[in-house]
Amino acid sequence: MAERVLLRHLDVPDIHKLDVYLAHGGYAAARKALTTLTPEQVTEQVKASNLRGRGGAGFVAGMKWGFLPKDSPKPVYLCCNADESEPGTFKDRAIIEWNTHILLEGILITAYAIKCHTAYIYIRGEFAFGARRLHEAIAEAYKAGFLGKNIFGTGFDLDVYVHRGAGAYICGEETGLIESLEGKRAYPRIKPPFPATYGLFGCPTIVNNVETLACVPSIIANGPEWFKSIGPEGSPGPKIYCVSGHVEKPGLYELPMGMPLRTVIYDYAGGIRGGKKLKAVMPGGSSFPVLTPDEIDVHMDFDSMRKINAFLGTAGIIVMDEDTCMVRALEIIDRFYHHESCGQCSPCREGTGWLHKLLLRLEEGNGRPEDIDLMDRIAGNMMGNTVCVLADAAAMPTQSFLSKFRDEFVAHVTLGRCPLKKNGTGHRQAA
Amino acid sequence: MPKLTIDGREVTVEDGVNVIQAAERLGIEVPHYCYHPGLSISGNCRMCLVEIEKMPKLQIACNTKVAEGMVVYTRTPKVKAAQEAVLEFLLINHPIDCPICDQAGECKLQDYYMDYGAYKSRFPLEAKVRKRKVVDLGPHVVLDQERCILCARCTRFLDEVTKTSELGIFSRGDRCYIDLFPGKRLENPYSANVVDVCPVGALTHKDFRFKARVWYLEKTQSICTRCANGCNIDIYHRRGEMFRFRPRYNPHVNQYWMCDEGRLWYKALQQESRLTRPLLRGAQGFTAVTWDQAVNWVIEAITQAQATTTSGESAVAGIVGAKATNEEAYLCLRLLTSSCGTELVAGLSWSPPQAFADDFLIKADKNPNTRGLQALGLLNGKVAVTHILDAAEKGTIQVLVVFAADLVTALGREAVEKALGNVKVIVLDTDYSGTTEYADIVLPIGTVAETDGTYTNYAGRVQRVRQAFPPPGEAKTGWEALSLLHAKLGGASYLSAAEVFAELAQTVPVFAGLTYGKLGNHGVPLASLLPEEVRGAASA
Numbered sequence: 025m026a027e028r029v030l031l032r033h034l035d036v037p038d039i040h041k042l043d044v045y046l047a048h049g050g051y052a053a054a055r056k057a058l059t060t061l062t063p064e065q066v067t068e069q070v071k072a073s074n075l076r077g078r079g080g081a082g083f084v085a086g087m088k089w090g091f092l093p094k095d096s097p098k099p100v101y102l103c104c105n106a107d108e109s110e111p112g113t114f115k116d117r118a119i120i121e122w123n124t125h126i127l128l129e130g131i132l133i134t135a136y137a138i139k140c141h142t143a144y145i146y147i148r149g150e151f152a153f154g155a156r157r158l159h160e161a162i163a164e165a166y167k168a169g170f171l172g173k174n175i176f177g178t179g180f181d182l183d184v185y186v187h188r189g190a191g192a193y194i195c196g197e198e199t200g201l202i203e204s205l206e207g208k209r210a211y212p213r214i215k216p217p218f219p220a221t222y223g224l225f226g227c228p229t230i231v232n233n234v235e236t237l238a239c240v241p242s243i244i245a246n247g248p249e250w251f252k253s254i255g256p257e258g259s260p261g262p263k264i265y266c267v268s269g270h271v272e273k274p275g276l277y278e279l280p281m282g283m284p285l286r287t288v289i290y291d292y293a294g295g296i297r298g299g300k301k302l303k304a305v306m307p308g309g310s311s312f313p314v315l316t317p318d319e320i321d322v323h324m325d326f327d328s329m330r331k332i333n334a335f336l337g338t339a340g341i342i343v344m345d346e347d348t349c350m351v352r353a354l355e356i357i358d359r360f361y362h363h364e365s366c367g368q369c370s371p372c373r374e375g376t377g378w379l380h381k382l383l384l385r386l387e388e389g390n391g392r393p394e395d396i397d398l399m400d401r402i403a404g405n406m407m408g409n410t411v412c413v414l415a416d417a418a419a420m421p422t423q424s425f426l427s428k429f430r431d432e433f434v435a436h437v438t439l440g441r442c443p444l445k446k447n448g449t450g451h452r453q454a455a
Numbered sequence: 456m457p458k459l460t461i462d463g464r465e466v467t468v469e470d471g472v473n474v475i476q477a478a479e480r481l482g483i484e485v486p487h488y489c490y491h492p493g494l495s496i497s498g499n500c501r502m503c504l505v506e507i508e509k510m511p512k513l514q515i516a517c518n519t520k521v522a523e524g525m526v527v528y529t530r531t532p533k534v535k536a537a538q539e540a541v542l543e544f545l546l547i548n549h550p551i552d553c554p555i556c557d558q559a560g561e562c563k564l565q566d567y568y569m570d571y572g573a574y575k576s577r578f579p580l581e582a583k584v585r586k587r588k589v590v591d592l593g594p595h596v597v598l599d600q601e602r603c604i605l606c607a608r609c610t611r612f613l614d615e616v617t618k619t620s621e622l623g624i625f626s627r628g629d630r631c632y633i634d635l636f637p638g639k640r641l642e643n644p645y646s647a648n649v650v651d652v653c654p655v656g657a658l659t660h661k662d663f664r665f666k667a668r669v670w671y672l673e674k675t676q677s678i679c680t681r682c683a684n685g686c687n688i689d690i691y692h693r694r695g696e697m698f699r700f701r702p703r704y705n706p707h708v709n710q711y712w713m714c715d716e717g718r719l720w721y722k723a724l725q726q727e728s729r730l731t732r733p734l735l736r737g738a739q740g741f742t743a744v745t746w747d748q749a750v751n752w753v754i755e756a757i758t759q760a761q762a763t764t765t766s767g768e769s770a771v772a773g774i775v776g777a778k779a780t781n782e783e784a785y786l787c788l789r790l791l792t793s794s795c796g797t798e799l800v801a802g803l804s805w806s807p808p809q810a811f812a813d814d815f816l817i818k819a820d821k822n823p824n825t826r827g828l829q830a831l832g833l834l835n836g837k838v839a840v841t842h843i844l845d846a847a848e849k850g851t852i853q854v855l856v857v858f859a860a861d862l863v864t865a866l867g868r869e870a871v872e873k874a875l876g877n878v879k880v881i882v883l884d885t886d887y888s889g890t891t892e893y894a895d896i897v898l899p900i901g902t903v904a905e906t907d908g909t910y911t912n913y914a915g916r917v918q919r920v921r922q923a924f925p926p927p928g929e930a931k932t933g934w935e936a937l938s939l940l941h942a943k944l945g946g947a948s949y950l951s952a953a954e955v956f957a958e959l960a961q962t963v964p965v966f967a968g969l970t971y972g973k974l975g976n977h978g979v980p981l982a983s984l985l986p987e988e989v990r991g992a993a994s995a
Contacts, residue, residue, distance in 0.1 A: 373544075
């Protein structure tokens with residue numbers, strides 16, 4: 025890819041400032057959309073680009089917009105999902121903090137397309153710096169006439185508000201986000217109805233991820249064909265890969281969609297730290313199945329990943345080397361879901377805690393042989409049986425760890441300690 | 456009217472009905488905790504998962520509306536596995552304290568565990584999440600957070616029905632708990648309904664806690680007599696003692712709910728002040744007599760009065776309280792008009808001034824049968840209670856029959872004392888009262904719990920009450936006592952309240968065509984049948 029779109033700040037310093045952004049063609053796409061295209065044409069172009077949601081589910085964005093009722097008397101709301109809290113994922117944060125205006129421009133174009141006059145950016149509470157950047161950029165945009173009344177003299181109005189979360193992973197689930205934005209406890213809603221028909225304050229609502237919205241200006245500027253030419257046709261466009269864990273160069277890499285996972289890890293992220301061997305990769309954040317080294321030739325796009333029963337998710341690539349204890353790794357993952365389960369649905373509320381307790385016991389060296397199958401059963405009972413997919417997000421890594429690294433779990437039971445540690449870490453051994 | 460198939464059987468139901476309700480029509484129970492027909496759909500317990508053809512995942516029946524041609528399975532291995540799994544999840548952190556839990560016997564965790572679970576525990580006791588127990592929420596309700604399964608029925612009730620929102624869910628995951636919002640107390644007039652909606656033992660009623668095991672209690676359909684609303688209730692009782700009232704569903708009256716005051720009304724019906732034997736006043740005050748002696752005394756008093764009357768005016772008068780059933784009021788009226796030949800019969804419907812009322816269930820009229828007395832012509836203003844008392848004071852009447860009414864509370868001691876000095880006062884009532892102090896003879900009768908009968912609520916709905924247990928001691932039901940007097944004066948005698956009601960329906964036009972059978976469990980409205988002036992009077 026010739027030039028970075030989403031991480032453009034790496035090429036253009038200070039692009040989070042409006043004058044720099046404008047000097048590099050900023051808001052031209054928005055002006056083009058608002059002054060030369062109808063909202064329907066904008067939606068058409070985004071649909072034609074086959075832009076798929078970057079929040080993890082990969083739903084075609086233009087199609088989602090198309091679900092809005094055509095003749096509703098109620099206002100339409102746009103919610104930008106900036107509650108990025110998936111472990112191993114830090115792409116939205118970079119856009120918000122360093123390429124702020126591209127997000128606002130994406131929001132402006134999207135709001136125009138869906139005939140929305142009030143947009144909310146729901147930002148993760150911990151992103152204090154990002155929230156400040158957003159406030160600064162929004163103030164600049166209002167001053168320049170890119171937000172507020174009569175934008176570009178077209179008569180189109182848009183107000184954008186930043187709402188900071190209070191520290192709950194579940195607020196990233198789109199209906200949990202809506203509930204939280206309404207001032208309520210972020211219990212995800214049962215669907216249907218979907219937000220497009222019954223969303224924020226009971227009105228038609230579109231919830232899009234930061235990275236998704238940040239892709240929109242480039243589609244309008246360069247055309248859907250350009251966008252589709254990047255990466256595989258089924259899920260095209262630029263993509264930020266977040267690489268963390270035991271690699272030489274962890275960080276963000278903007279590359280075309282569909283890069284082989286091996287290439288991202290070894291060619292871009294510099295391979296495994298200290299020349300060690302790769303043991304496992306979680307390619308899409310912590311919520312999806314883990315991959316073994318013989319599975320990393322997969323292409324990182326929504327469809328290719330599904331073929332090997334994996335998910336692109338947020339492309340938060342968590343790399344684990346040969347020294348990693350998989351029991352400990354899963355314990356950390358399930359601790360997260362135990363902590364973050366909202367507690368609404370029985371299987372998730374109770375299942376995440378139960379899994380975590382069993383893993384802690386295994387870690388302590390007190391695991392029982394039957395616990396391994398029990399954990400698999402618990403995860404299976406949680407999967408698909410809840411209001412939102414948080415239960416699945418805990419169940420999928422659990423089941424994949426148990427099946428792909430079963431020997432290591434068995435070893436923890438039989439040895440009463442971690443086989444990778446010479447001295448043993450089990451409490452029983454230590455005592 | 457979509458037609459669907461559930462477990463191989465077809466059923467046609469109205470649009471908008473969910474799969475739980477549709478299955479109910481076929482007698483198929485889909486187990487559930489969070490779903491309550493009187494509240495919004497929450498879908499959190501996941502107990503009602505069913506298999507539906509053409510849907511890849513199990514669906515929650517509570518949030519699945521019926522559709523034409525839908526094919527539902529509620530008993531497949533996949534469904535059973537899911538139900539067992541949900542139960543297991545619900546129970547891992549639930550305390551095993553059934554032996555000391557008041558919900559035992561009517562606990563959905565127990566019930567469903569026996570029906571759908573019955574697995575061996577795979578969770579160590581010591582690993583359970585501990586939460587607060589015996590949390591005082593308000594005047595009526597106590598919370599045990601460990602027993603709570605977080606179905607959110609209580610919070611939805613308080614958000615949607617009372618709109619008072621005292622309770623919320625706090626924290627996350629398996630640390631979630633129900634509690635009061637800071638600065639709030641659960642003390643709205645309907646607070647105890649949360650105890651009914653709670654499917655487990657998390658919310659219990661302070662009044663009922665540790666009083667009785669529910670499996671020892673009998674349940675009888677009745678009507679709350681605390682006010683004119685006529686909320687449908689079940690009386691829980693054992694050996695002539697009542698332990699609690701609980702609301703019974705009636706879509707036309709109280710839906711699923713009742714007020715806290717009505718819920719504790721049973722206490723007022725079984726106090727120390729109950730009359731249990733006929734009492735005759737002598738020089739030394741009351742002495743207990745037999746029913747035969749008492750009835751003879753009453754008959755003699757009435758005949759004597761009739762014989763000595765000269766002016767052609769009635770020597771006998773009667774006052775009927777609006778806590779009488781329709782049957783009692785009718786018989787009283789019949790006894791006085793046809794057997795004693797008097798026109799001087801008045802109804803008395805008294806409520807304390809500025810009695811509490813709201814726009815939901817609680818009515819300012821604290822009598823259960825004001826509309827019934829109106830329908831019988833007892834409150835139409837032709838004969839006023841004050842007119843009768845004036846006549847008594849003047850000595851134009853010699854005998855006054857007071858049925859289920861306390862004149863002293865309603866009119867003041869002074870007025871009553873002046874009036875009743877010169878007449879023989881015959882009181883039929885359930886309890887000692889200000890009026891019994893002026894009685895020459897007292898006949899003890901049964902309360903609402905002790906009789907069959909009907910009440911006509913504020914809206915003109917005629918509703919049945921059923922005898923839960925016989926009146927205490929030698930007391931008789933009101934209609935029996937009146938029937939006895941009636942027969943002695945040469946009138947008919949009745950074998951049951953139903954027989955009285957059948958005659959009432961034949962003679963009183965606004966009740967025409969009604970029978971106990973037709974009243975069913977939800978009653979029948981009289982309003983449309985009432986003449987305009989009666990309807991006007993009732994609403995005034």
